[in-house]
């Protein structure tokens with residue numbers, strides 16, 4: 633192993649060194665990151681959920697600067713219009729359609745799918761970024777616990793619905809923004825909706841992010857050979873309105889070490905703009921490199937559990953399985 637990779641591995645183990653602004657600054661130096669080429673995404677269409685704030689906004693700005701057409705998917709027409717107007721003013725052209733959708737409502741997500749299909753001839757990149765932490769347990773309009781609805785079931789329905797478009801677009805990719813917080817939790821497959829015991833918003837969030845990442849692995853396996861790449865990335869800790877609002881104590885303590893939103897979004901943009909085949913489908917990335925799915929064996933979700941999770945989420949989606957096991961792809965290796 634080369635020295636840069638050794639230092640990177642040491643950073644990864646330290647957590648604070650890895651997730652903070654120190655991690656990305658060192659890795660940029662260690663691996664000599666080059667700027668992405670001008671116009672790298674010209675002629676490409678990218679869909680971003682949650683482009684109105686934080687990481688989604690930073691990713692949108694960077695992707696727009698690389699020439700992408702960007703479908704802005706969010707729950708507030710006014711906030712989306714403000715982002716679109718700022719992008720149009722900066723780039724002098726309107727390649728930023730708006731689709732209003734609440735990721736926590738399945739009807740709303742299905743409607744978004746129909747609208748994207750009606751206007752878009754291709755979809756090169758789908759970025760599943762929208763998210764948040766709910767302090768109290770409550771149910772979505774579909775009677776699904778809200779964290780699971782917004783972070784897992786809504787995005788699953790979005791990807792399922794847009795699969796035909798992704799399949800038709802050569803080299804397409806789906807990028808799921810997860811969280812290093814998932815390292816702290818094992819998924820409870822018998823209680824996906826956090827109905828047992830006292831509710832903890834941050835625990836429900838960490839479990840939903842683990843579920844989201846496990847589904848990325850399932851998508852990658854089931855859609856192997858279709859040309860679609862599925863990746864998860866986690867941003868480390870970034871200074872966003874979402875972090876300030878949902879984890880105020882952590883935010884205040886860590887603020888000097890937090891990444892900028894652009895630093896947190898860097899790997900989203902890199903995964904979107906890298907040449908097809910550069911990223912490994914089914915992998916989890918931080919700072920442009922694959923990372924382990926678990927830090928301790930106790931959180932490990934084996935292949936059979938991932939299949940069980942998939943089936944449960946298909947059940948919650950109320951729609952047929954978009955990629956039945958065994959029809960496309962090969963059996964899952966255990967691990």
Ligand SMILES: NC(=O)c1ccc[n+]([C@@H]2O[C@H](COP(=O)([O-])OP(=O)(O)OC[C@H]3O[C@@H](n4cnc5c(N)ncnc54)[C@H](OP(=O)(O)O)[C@@H]3O)[C@@H](O)[C@H]2O)c1
Nearest residue numbers: 682684685686687734735761762763811869870872873874
């Ligand atoms: N910041 C970090 O350090 C950090 C660390 C790990 C993971 N993450 C993940 O990164 C992603 C972005 O987080 P952020 O820190 O940038 O948070 P943020 O500033 O709160 O932005 C969240 C975005 O998601 C949108 N959103 C929330 N709920 C939605 C819903 N039900 N339907 C549609 N859109 C919805 C928000 O839209 P509105 O404008 O309508 O509110 C906003 O655009 C999240 O998935 C988060 O879990 C962040």
